[in-house]
Amino acid sequence: MHFPDATSSPTRRGKSGHKPFADMAFLGGTVHVLDEGRRVAQALAVIGDTIAAVGSKSEVEGWIGPETKIISTEGRAVLPGINDAHLHAVWFGAQWPRLMFESSDVGWHSRLLCSEQDRIAAIRKAWQELARLGITSYTEPGIGPGEDDGETGCFGTAVLETYASLAGSREQTARVTLLRLFGYLDGPSSIDDYRRGLETPAPSADSRWLSIPGVKIFADGIPPMRTAWTNEPYRDGGHGALLTGDGNEQERLCDFRTMVSMAHERGLQVAVHATGDRTIEEFISVVEKLGGAERLGHYVIHGDLITREQIERLKSARMGIALQPLIADQTADWLAKAVSEATVKQAWPMDKLVGNALNAILSSDAPVASPDWRRVIASAALQLERRDVVVDEGILTELLRMYTAIPAIQDGAADWKGTLEVGKVADICVLEHDPLAIGASALPNIEVDMTMVGGRIVHERAIN
Ligand SMILES: [Zn+2]
Structure with a gap:
């Protein structure tokens, strides 16, 4: 089969007064x-x-x-076109074809990119592979000065500049939404670095190809590692902690609230890596106090231990959530060793998140898990079935919307992408x-x- 190139023929108009013909x-x-x-x-x-x-x-x-x-x-x-709203494309391109959950542990912390040439090659590789999967938009979640000295070279400011230099070029085959990061990836951040980062302007580019709507904050770790901030203690004790600042619990919380508020007040989107129920609770509370997310579209990333009550509040505050069903699958055994059986049962409550008129999206977190959205949807469907939800055409349509229409809302771009409307x-x-x-x-x-x-x-x- 061969599909002709749409741009090879100029649009021909019908007789004067008639509408133009399609390409x-x-x-x-x-x-x-x-x-x-x-x-x-x-x-x-x-x-x-x-x-x-x-x-x-x-x-x-x-x-x-x-x-x-x-x-x-x-x-x-x-x-x-599919929109993967949580995909570390540069890291994915640099690691290709390796995925963290499907390959050995070796090489995940070594230097991958050293030069502009390396960064361009990684981005090109990612774009090529994503095009093969039907992915036409993605969010690069966390690029910025906090990672300028990072071990892999995949997340620093230079990456942001490389993206800006390629934005809108013919080789760009997926639209990029990018969240800036002012601390370490999966690590701590300080309020001073964060403030300084916010004051640094982001590079400008055609926002349909490179949009930089806001920031990512790493608020906690992950439950299987016992680093998510939780109400219930882990099996071996401890509750995890916030990663914002290095003070005591109250000081870290104060820094976290300040970080969310500072970005909100500047009109920026805030995406928070929040996996423990206490972290999620505090994020929702601060957004509620700010009067809701409104058009800024703040959202929880991962949300492993989100509670039923928090889901309803998320909806009222017009916040979203970015879910990764493959990660839920691939870390299930690990999670079971860290938390109680009751918590395992309630983790990743897909049945409460799908079809709930909530801005919940499905994503991969590649290269942590596979970027193959078909697998992600199949995994989400299986999780729903385990919770006694019949995955009929209506539910499957919702799952497809969670990879297209809803992430476009999260991108603040629902008026021009995400659905096949005229x-x-x-x-x-x-x-x-x-x-x-x-x-x-x-x-x-x-x-x-x-x-x-x-x-x-x-x-x-x-x-x-
Ligand atoms: Zn991630």
Whole structure:
């Protein structure tokens, strides 16, 4: 199969007074718009970098002119491009093809990138692999001065500058949202460094290709390592602690609250690595006191031990949560050794987070776990089934929205990406089969046939 390049032919206009013809039309498959109405269409037309029409075959046929490239999607599914809202792309590209949970422990703390050339190569590798997966947007969660002397070279300020230099170039095949980091990755931060960081302007770039909406704060560790800040003690005692500052518990809490407030007051998005229920509690409380997240879209990253009550408050405060079901799977045994059985049962409450009108998103945390979103969705579905949720077409549609429409809300970009609606960018993922027809468990076995970003084909599967 060969998909023609959408940008190779200029848009031809019909006779004067007529609407322009499409550059490309997808006909014959199932088009999952993934909008709020969960609309399903049969055809879609693209002009330039934008979706011009979505509807029935006959509606879209009206856009076809002599130069329109027609792509038969018979038996296939057309989805919005996938948005992985928690993916360390530079680190992923530098480590490729290794994944932390699926390879040896060796080499995860050694120097990977030393030069601008190395950084560009890592980013290119990541973009290439993500295009093959149908991923057209991602969030690079945590790049900044705190990691300038970091061991891998994958997270420092230089990386931010490399991204800025590549932003909007033809080789960029995924849109990047980047959160700045003013402390160590998975480590402590100080209020002085944080303040200084906030005062340093971020590089400017076309925000549709490189958007820097806010900051990431590492507030605690992870429950399996007994470093998440929890109410219930770990099996061997201890409650974990906040990573903000180096004072006593009260001082660290005070620094944490100040950090969240400072970014909020500057109109920045705040994403907090928060896994323990006490950390999550404090993050929600401070946002509540600030009057809610509003349009800034503050969100919890991971949220392993979030409680039912906290989920409802998260929703009221208009906060979101970025979940990683594969990590939940791959650390389950480890978690069971650290916390009580009751806590294990309540961890990662997928059943309360899916379809709850909450800005909950699915993500990978690659290269910690696999960036393959098909596996992530299959894993989320399995976790739901274990909690007695029937994963029907409605739930599977929600899981797909958690990888497309909802992360676009988190990116503050829902008005121009995330769904296949007219006027939005033509970021598209074509799958070999319709996920709703085959079910979540079979999703990892179906191929990504094509990936399009802004009307440009960036991946197509070779079929011999
Ligand atoms: Zn991460």
